[in-house]
Amino acid sequence: MTASHSDSLVVLFGATAGAYGAKLGSDERELILLVWQVVDLQNKKVGTLHKSLVKADNLDLSDQCREVSGLTPEGLGKAEPLDRVLQQFSQLVSSDLKVLGRSSYTLCSDGQLLIRQVLHPETSKKNFLLSDCFYSFYDLRKEFHTCYPSSAAVKDQTIKTMAEYLGLGTDEAEEDFGVWQVKTMVAIIFSMLSEDHVFTEPETVKHKYETGPCSKSETVDSETVIRARGLPWQSSDQDIARFFKGLNIAKGGVALCLNSQGRRNGEALVRFVNSEQRDLALERHKHHMGSRYIEVYKATGEEFLKIAGGTSNEVAQFLSKENQVIIRMRGLPFTATQEDVLGFLGPECPVTGGKEGLLFVKYPDGRPTGDAFVLFSCEEYAQNALKKHKEILGKRYIELFRSTAAEVQQVLNRYMSTPLIPTLPTPIIPVIPPPYTIATGSVRDCVRLRGLPYTAGIDDILEFMGDATGDIKPHGVHMVLNQQGRPSGDAFIQMKSADKAFMVAQKCHKKMMKDRYVEVFQCSGEEMNFVLMGGTLNRSGLSPPPCKLPCLSPPAYAAFQTAAVIPAEAAALYQPQALLPSTRTPQASAAAPPTVTYYPAQAAQLYMNYTAYYPSPPVSPTTVGYIAAPPGAVAAAATATHTPILPQPGALVRMQGLPYNTGMKEILSFFQGYQYAPDDYNGLIQLSDQARSVLQAPKEWVCL
Numbered sequence: 001m002t003a004s005h006s007d008s009l010v011v012l013f014g015a016t017a018g019a020y021g022a023k024l025g026s027d028e029r030e031l032i033l034l035v036w037q038v039v040d041l042q043n044k045k046v047g048t049l050h051k052s053l054v055k056a057d058n059l060d061l062s063d064q065c066r067e068v069s070g071l072t073p074e075g076l077g078k079a080e081p082l083d084r085v086l087q088q089f090s091q092l093v094s095s096d097l098k099v100l101g102r103s104s105y106t107l108c109s110d111g112q113l114l115i116r117q118v119l120h121p122e123t124s125k126k127n128f129l130l131s132d133c134f135y136s137f138y139d140l141r142k143e144f145h146t147c148y149p150s151s152a153a154v155k156d157q158t159i160k161t162m163a164e165y166l167g168l169g170t171d172e173a174e175e176d177f178g179v180w181q182v183k184t185m186v187a188i189i190f191s192m193l194s195e196d197h198v199f200t201e202p203e204t205v206k207h208k209y210e211t212g213p214c215s216k217s218e219t220v221d222s223e224t225v226i227r228a229r230g231l232p233w234q235s236s237d238q239d240i241a242r243f244f245k246g247l248n249i250a251k252g253g254v255a256l257c258l259n260s261q262g263r264r265n266g267e268a269l270v271r272f273v274n275s276e277q278r279d280l281a282l283e284r285h286k287h288h289m290g291s292r293y294i295e296v297y298k299a300t301g302e303e304f305l306k307i308a309g310g311t312s313n314e315v316a317q318f319l320s321k322e323n324q325v326i327i328r329m330r331g332l333p334f335t336a337t338q339e340d341v342l343g344f345l346g347p348e349c350p351v352t353g354g355k356e357g358l359l360f361v362k363y364p365d366g367r368p369t370g371d372a373f374v375l376f377s378c379e380e381y382a383q384n385a386l387k388k389h390k391e392i393l394g395k396r397y398i399e400l401f402r403s404t405a406a407e408v409q410q411v412l413n414r415y416m417s418t419p420l421i422p423t424l425p426t427p428i429i430p431v432i433p434p435p436y437t438i439a440t441g442s443v444r445d446c447v448r449l450r451g452l453p454y455t456a457g458i459d460d461i462l463e464f465m466g467d468a469t470g471d472i473k474p475h476g477v478h479m480v481l482n483q484q485g486r487p488s489g490d491a492f493i494q495m496k497s498a499d500k501a502f503m504v505a506q507k508c509h510k511k512m513m514k515d516r517y518v519e520v521f522q523c524s525g526e527e528m529n530f531v532l533m534g535g536t537l538n539r540s541g542l543s544p545p546p547c548k549l550p551c552l553s554p555p556a557y558a559a560f561q562t563a564a565v566i567p568a569e570a571a572a573l574y575q576p577q578a579l580l581p582s583t584r585t586p587q588a589s590a591a592a593p594p595t596v597t598y599y600p601a602q603a604a605q606l607y608m609n610y611t612a613y614y615p616s617p618p619v620s621p622t623t624v625g626y627i628a629a630p631p632g633a634v635a636a637a638a639t640a641t642h643t644p645i646l647p648q649p650g651a652l653v654r655m656q657g658l659p660y661n662t663g664m665k666e667i668l669s670f671f672q673g674y675q676y677a678p679d680d681y682n683g684l685i686q687l688s689d690q691a692r693s694v695l696q697a698p699k700e701w702v703c704l
Helices: 063-069 082-100 113-125 140-147 159-166 179-194 237-243 275-282 301-308 313-318 338-345 379-386 405-416 458-471 498-508 525-532 603-607 631-641 664-670 678-683 689-696
Strands: 008-016 031-040 050-053 106-109 136-139 225-229 249-258 264-272 287-289 292-298 325-330 358-362 368-376 391-393 396-403 446-450 472-481 487-495 511-513 516-523 536-538 541-543 608-610
Touching: 008 063, 008 082, 008 113, 008 179, 031 063, 031 082, 031 113, 031 179, 050 082, 082 113, 106 113, 106 140, 113 275, 136 140, 140 159, 140 179, 159 179, 225 275, 225 301, 237 249, 237 264, 237 287, 249 301, 249 405, 264 275, 264 301, 275 292, 301 405, 313 358, 313 405, 325 379, 325 405, 338 358, 338 368, 338 391, 358 405, 368 379, 368 405, 379 396, 446 498, 446 525, 458 472, 458 487, 458 498, 458 511, 472 525, 487 498, 487 525, 498 516
Parallel strands: 008 106, 106 136, 472 608
Antiparallel strands: 008 031, 031 050, 225 264, 225 292, 249 264, 287 292, 325 368, 325 396, 358 368, 391 396, 446 487, 446 516, 472 487, 511 516, 536 541
């Protein structure tokens, strides 16, 4: 039994089979020892001191554990398992309280680790519940610092330093391991009571994770956020909260990350109530969730808001019903109504609030996406709904998954945001080819940076290279992006000579950038081009881009004449950078007309070399950026270069929602009866004969 103002304390000490002291619980080892004693705060009396060994599933003790505790696997083999020991603990504490004439108690431990990092995680993994007394406790170190403000900082306190500060003459060698610690803690408590210290505000452990919405206008402290990686794809927010059992996650503080297709990518951002809890969470790096180990890193408040923050009043109203179980439905027919969904779910899993518990995800123009979120009042109803996974509604099977408030925000933000490829405006400025190109050849005058933080930019790379930045060729920094246009963690740097590249690789290899070490390898321009075209470069050699169509393999990319420079009048505003590597087609004519390349409006993107892991056909708008210009500039540029410009407004259309296996035949069949002009694309990109044949005689385009 516990109370906010207890009349007794139960001083508790424990040890695991692994690390000791400040690293207790960080190695995920099991509890092997509990020692406790009841303290009557009013009469300053104590109950019987109890020491209990705990039989762990793995009795392989660490060297530190053997040395400090003196315990052996043989002795522990005769002990009781943890659940039995905790039952005995409750019984013995109740018996001692009766003897002392007391009715309530609160635990008191040396710091946070025993309760938060050992007992709660271990009992959660072993699937048995802790009694309520383990959800409230006093941290003796914090209480001591409150009573004696001139003592050392809380994080530097130990039982020994607290005893020395008070001048307590106790000898650790005279007592068994654990017994000395508890006796000394009791002596420290009595000393604090003599100073009229009152134990009034215990530490608390949340019983369960609370869901809730998060607004983009909310302020999130970066010292409270972590990133968890390597999660099973089917993990829910409750699974993640269970992994961090014992630590207090903020309300709505679990945000599952989605990839560009709207599917979970095995990462989550977790927000804790304070920095102390966040620091304890970082100690669970590489702890296990089932058979998988989870990586835990620091993250920022901005990253959390980007994933979990929302601005939609509709979403806020939907999520205003707290403590609801959220289920995501995917693959709904576009004609599905609220009545259809409620009928599909049936009476065995009633939706909270009926139609109010449904949220359909739509595009900005109101078209349905096929996704919806559903609220259920309890776990039983949610489980009944999940049993309908892949059942048929109309002519489509419906997928159902557990979801979170953060995922609702993230999906809505994704669909309601501006399209990645907006409709091409007109007119635009054609950009004239420059005298320089991306390096080719076998000279190893380039370096590859691998393992960059995803938030790293050009400035971070230049700072990382230090004095060597003076040896970088002009426009020689190439950021490699993945097929979603996001940083891949790779970059290539063109140096002035092979010697300079060698020196950079030697000096910067495995040097830290932010929280990660970066690998730096010397390579050639040919190898760099190969990777930028979608191939892979590793220690076992080169692998070609994953594309089966011969005309789209790297040697056939004559359509992508990439070297480009912005005209003199715009050079001050836009620093050019090639979008794709230069062609290596031997048949390319030196007298060929110049290629027109268009750059996006964001200047930051001009530094990035977009890499097509799944190369687009020559006419794909994903290979084209653009900047707006007055009509006069377009006419002048077109006249100067004798190059056709884009067709007039309405000549281009954008298609969304295509099946992934759609080929050119299907697209052309879709537009059967309408006139299209493949030759018009000559004004956008110069086509080789081989590329032109792809347009005029379409073939199926299949990529790995």
